[in-house]
Amino acid sequence: MIAIEAELKKAAADLLSSGEAQMVLGFGPGSEATRTTPVFITGAGDTEKLVFNPFCVNNLVKYLIDLKDYPGKIAICVKGCDSRAVNRLLQDKQVDRNKVFILGLPCPGLLDPEKAEAVIDPSARLLTAEMEKDGVKITTDRGNYSLPAGFFMDKCRRCAGRNPVVYDRLVGQPLRENETGDDFADVKNIEELPPEEKNAYWDRQFSRCLRCYACRNVCPACSCRECVFDRAEPGWVARASNLSNNTAFHLVRAFHVAGRCVDCGECQRVCPVHIPVGILNRKILMDIKQMYDEPTPGISPDRTPVLGGFHTGDPDEFM
Amino acid sequence: MTAMLIDNGNITKFLDSVARDRLLVAPVREEDNVVMFRHVTGGEPVCLDYLNASVSPREMFFPATEKMFAFSTADGGLQPAEPAKGKRVLFGARPCDVKAILSIDPVFSGDFPDPLYLDKREKTTIVALACTNPSHRCFCATFGVDPAGAEGADLLLTQLESCYLAEAITPKGNDLLEAYRQFFSTASGGHAAEKNRLAGAAAQKVNKLDTGGIKELLDENFELPYWEELALKCLNCGICTYICPTCHCFNIMDFTRGGTGGVRCRTWDSCMFMNFTRMAGGHNPRPTRKERLRNRFMHKLKYHLDRYNLPGCVGCGRCAGACPANIDIRQIIKELREVAQNGR
Amino acid sequence: MGGNCACAAGNPLMPHTATITSVTEETGDVKTFQMVFDDPAVMENFRQKPGQVAQISVFGMGESTISITSSPTRKGFLEFSVKRVGRLTTVLHNLEPGCKVGVRGPYGNHFPYEIMKGRDLLFVGGGIGLAPLRSLIDFVLAEENRDDYGKVEIVYGARSLDDLCFKNGLMKRWPNIKNTSVYTTIDREDPAWQGHVGFVPAYLEEIAPGADNKYAITCGPPIMIKFVLSALEKLGFPDHRVITTLEMKMKCGIGKCGRCNIGSKFVCLDGPVFSLNQLKELPPEF
Numbered sequence A: 001m002i003a004i005e006a007e008l009k010k011a012a013a014d015l016l017s018s019g020e021a022q023m024v025l026g027f028g029p030g031s032e033a034t035r036t037t038p039v040f041i042t043g044a045g046d047t048e049k050l051v052f053n054p055f056c057v058n059n060l061v062k063y064l065i066d067l068k069d070y071p072g073k074i075a076i077c078v079k080g081c082d083s084r085a086v087n088r089l090l091q092d093k094q095v096d097r098n099k100v101f102i103l104g105l106p107c108p109g110l111l112d113p114e115k116a117e118a119v120i121d122p123s124a125r126l127l128t129a130e131m132e133k134d135g136v137k138i139t140t141d142r143g144n145y146s147l148p149a150g151f152f153m154d155k156c157r158r159c160a161g162r163n164p165v166v167y168d169r170l171v172g173q174p175l176r177e178n179e180t181g182d183d184f185a186d187v188k189n190i191e192e193l194p195p196e197e198k199n200a201y202w203d204r205q206f207s208r209c210l211r212c213y214a215c216r217n218v219c220p221a222c223s224c225r226e227c228v229f230d231r232a233e234p235g236w237v238a239r240a241s242n243l244s245n246n247t248a249f250h251l252v253r254a255f256h257v258a259g260r261c262v263d264c265g266e267c268q269r270v271c272p273v274h275i276p277v278g279i280l281n282r283k284i285l286m287d288i289k290q291m292y293d294e295p296t297p298g299i300s301p302d303r304t305p306v307l308g309g310f311h312t313g314d315p316d317e318f319m
Numbered sequence B: 001m002t003a004m005l006i007d008n009g010n011i012t013k014f015l016d017s018v019a020r021d022r023l024l025v026a027p028v029r030e031e032d033n034v035v036m037f038r039h040v041t042g043g044e045p046v047c048l049d050y051l052n053a054s055v056s057p058r059e060m061f062f063p064a065t066e067k068m069f070a071f072s073t074a075d076g077g078l079q080p081a082e083p084a085k086g087k088r089v090l091f092g093a094r095p096c097d098v099k100a101i102l103s104i105d106p107v108f109s110g111d112f113p114d115p116l117y118l119d120k121r122e123k124t125t126i127v128a129l130a131c132t133n134p135s136h137r138c139f140c141a142t143f144g145v146d147p148a149g150a151e152g153a154d155l156l157l158t159q160l161e162s163c164y165l166a167e168a169i170t171p172k173g174n175d176l177l178e179a180y181r182q183f184f185s186t187a188s189g190g191h192a193a194e195k196n197r198l199a200g201a202a203a204q205k206v207n208k209l210d211t212g213g214i215k216e217l218l219d220e221n222f223e224l225p226y227w228e229e230l231a232l233k234c235l236n237c238g239i240c241t242y243i244c245p246t247c248h249c250f251n252i253m254d255f256t257r258g259g260t261g262g263v264r265c266r267t268w269d270s271c272m273f274m275n276f277t278r279m280a281g282g283h284n285p286r287p288t289r290k291e292r293l294r295n296r297f298m299h300k301l302k303y304h305l306d307r308y309n310l311p312g313c314v315g316c317g318r319c320a321g322a323c324p325a326n327i328d329i330r331q332i333i334k335e336l337r338e339v340a341q342n343g344r
Numbered sequence C: 001m002g003g004n005c006a007c008a009a010g011n012p013l014m015p016h017t018a019t020i021t022s023v024t025e026e027t028g029d030v031k032t033f034q035m036v037f038d039d040p041a042v043m044e045n046f047r048q049k050p051g052q053v054a055q056i057s058v059f060g061m062g063e064s065t066i067s068i069t070s071s072p073t074r075k076g077f078l079e080f081s082v083k084r085v086g087r088l089t090t091v092l093h094n095l096e097p098g099c100k101v102g103v104r105g106p107y108g109n110h111f112p113y114e115i116m117k118g119r120d121l122l123f124v125g126g127g128i129g130l131a132p133l134r135s136l137i138d139f140v141l142a143e144e145n146r147d148d149y150g151k152v153e154i155v156y157g158a159r160s161l162d163d164l165c166f167k168n169g170l171m172k173r174w175p176n177i178k179n180t181s182v183y184t185t186i187d188r189e190d191p192a193w194q195g196h197v198g199f200v201p202a203y204l205e206e207i208a209p210g211a212d213n214k215y216a217i218t219c220g221p222p223i224m225i226k227f228v229l230s231a232l233e234k235l236g237f238p239d240h241r242v243i244t245t246l247e248m249k250m251k252c253g254i255g256k257c258g259r260c261n262i263g264s265k266f267v268c269l270d271g272p273v274f275s276l277n278q279l280k281e282l283p284p285e286f
Ligand SMILES: Cc1cc2nc3c(=O)[nH]c(=O)nc-3n(C[C@H](O)[C@H](O)[C@H](O)COP(=O)(O)OP(=O)(O)OC[C@H]3O[C@@H](n4cnc5c(N)ncnc54)[C@H](O)[C@@H]3O)c2cc1C
Pocket: B278, B279, B280, B281, C053, C062, C063, C064, C065, C066, C067, C068, C081, C082, C083, C084, C085, C086, C087, C088, C089, C090, C128, C131, C132, C246, C247, C248, C249, C250, C251, C272
């Protein structure tokens, strides 16, 4: 990954100096070796800050909503999963295609920062990251590490869309897609539990929820001007955090993004108490795929969201 | 005060016994990377080999949602919440989190003492667990916290080779030791020496950042371009405020289920949220993420000091690890210091 | 402070039940509510100072911070003038005499009425902004206090004739008290209005009251305050003799919920009353 950094920096500098874009939204070095942080670059000289390494976990697309009124054109770095979110916002007319330049970054997979930080010296500077068979080899100025596949983020281990689906310029070479595809094992593992155990599992998870709503704030499918959870009148879901309100929150949230969730995994990544919220979205995604034979939302900007239309031949066993 | 020993094997028995007599809150590992302070009733495994809990134990005194009273909409009749029942033990809190409780105590006392908080505070014996192996993200020493220290605790536990040293700090801590004496044995000077050695090593290991000049910089400069740059990244998600041990902001809300009655609760709130300061009519004195982010860090590094002469941050490192945008207070401290020294 | 605040069950966040005893329609969207605590001892011990506020509960809706608009010299009840702007105030506007509400307070600092003794006073108000000023106006104009203060001038304006609050005080009561003048204006012409037409700051400059030995106390919409402050400066008022009250969103009213801060100050504890020189010390975040 780091191998394409030079090309990325050059591409970004060209965009800014030619005036084709006024801002580059990308990843910069974070406060620890296993972290990166969003950077908003406006000067061609600052593009040296850009990085692309296995810790570029953020989906930056959400920031396009904040920057909706930015006067210039924004060049945004997107990985495969992030690129679906761009289509999501285009479909919802949240961003103007003419005001973004998409720098597509084929992504061989990210490492889970929390797992990696137990191994990699936090003050190290990453030098290279090479994919190996069943893992990744990281070299830093403080030592080298071979991290097995278990260190990858779960979403990356099953990822079937490493190459961006929409871009104006692809940085680096397209990667071969993972052939086995997404097996939804995380969903099935829970689906297979007997009802009482399934209940107990979710009760344990939901009772931990702080109701900070970070999972919502980070989500590129959540773009309502005023969120139903923030509304006092009518107060659909009481703000008090307890198991029943928390459960209501989680179900409403999951259904609200049904058919629009691009499976970027951000909601699950950010949760400070590690509630696997993504499994709820992915259960719906799995059903959509099985019932309607639809690809993951955001694959193309032209497709009607699956729950936004109907065909007379649609399955209706729930009727 | 007394210092005693307790064997690793006896800890569980001790806690089971405490849980029978008192309300016991202790760290429990819920998932791989998630340790939460939970009410334990005995028998469940308590986690003592954790770095720090995902959420601070301030919850024990200042719950995420707390009923204050019930009301009748029909006749305005009010029924105060039941006071906390019986004695309580907060077990295994890290020294930074204990110090944080001292930092928010004056918020809930002062001219308008808050009985819900203070009652729980008074009924609770705090057993701190010394950090003998602080994480790379711990920087409590920056704010005068001793990672193996006992400031604010009633009893301090330190893990030695094969047992824990329990040092009573206050009469409350002493009472707890006395009440469960059967699980403890006497400590020797050698144990104290071993503890001092571990404490010294911890103090060596933990990060101590230089905050020199930052307070003065912030006193003089409300506007810094720095806040604007930082705010671009912030999602205003509120994670940092919900997990922080020194954040104390709350909202007050009425909950009714139709009918003629309801309850008034306070719920955690966050200065990172847009609605926090949005007034009727739409005026918002902190309209953008910049003002909100600045408020949080000014609270941590200046406002709390101004008001209470106590640190608004205890260096637990939680927000630094959990912020989805890698907004890291340690880096903010370093960068503000640079601004202070070089005028940027 | 805490010792004599009216709160129930020793919890400063728990109000006392009170009954609405009368409702006066001031304008299309402002009503004045007179309230009496159900417990006579609470009523007796409630000692507010001019400029302080209370938290009014409408049970099921929450609480709102409202200035106590009645003067402490008028005992046995409290008055609150409330503008209908949102959830709680809308429901409150539908309540009638006999309805139950909750009240806790008094909170915040107060107008420096002690220091003002022996001085002339100039009140400048706009719209609902007269509500907090009214407690001080009625306090200094009360028979027992009138001689402690010099000349009293009241300059007040509203958008239209219908938006003038406290018409009884403006038109009848105050102008008839010795050494007291009232100047009222509305923003736009109205056939039914013979008085002055124009904005408050301009009217103030027209009247051109002297600044000698005088305190100016002002409250109103932010835009009005801004121009009034510059008018007062032109008239020669030093900053420490210009007094205003600030509004920030409040919940607890007692320095705990953390939302009403301007810099290190909490408006609920250190305000709402500030002099202009204090205001200039605060970061511009209100
Ligand atoms: C010191 C002070 C004195 C005030 N005096 C008066 C007065 O005499 N008369 C009057 O009509 N209004 C006064 N206000 C404003 C009044 O508090 C708000 O208009 C009112 O709370 C709006 O409530 P709402 O539920 O109708 O509006 P919503 O917008 O629905 O607000 C919901 C809740 O947010 C809080 N809130 C919203 N806006 C404000 C605000 N501006 N200030 C404080 N809390 C707010 C309240 O808890 C309110 O219940 C005063 C405010 C302050 C800070």
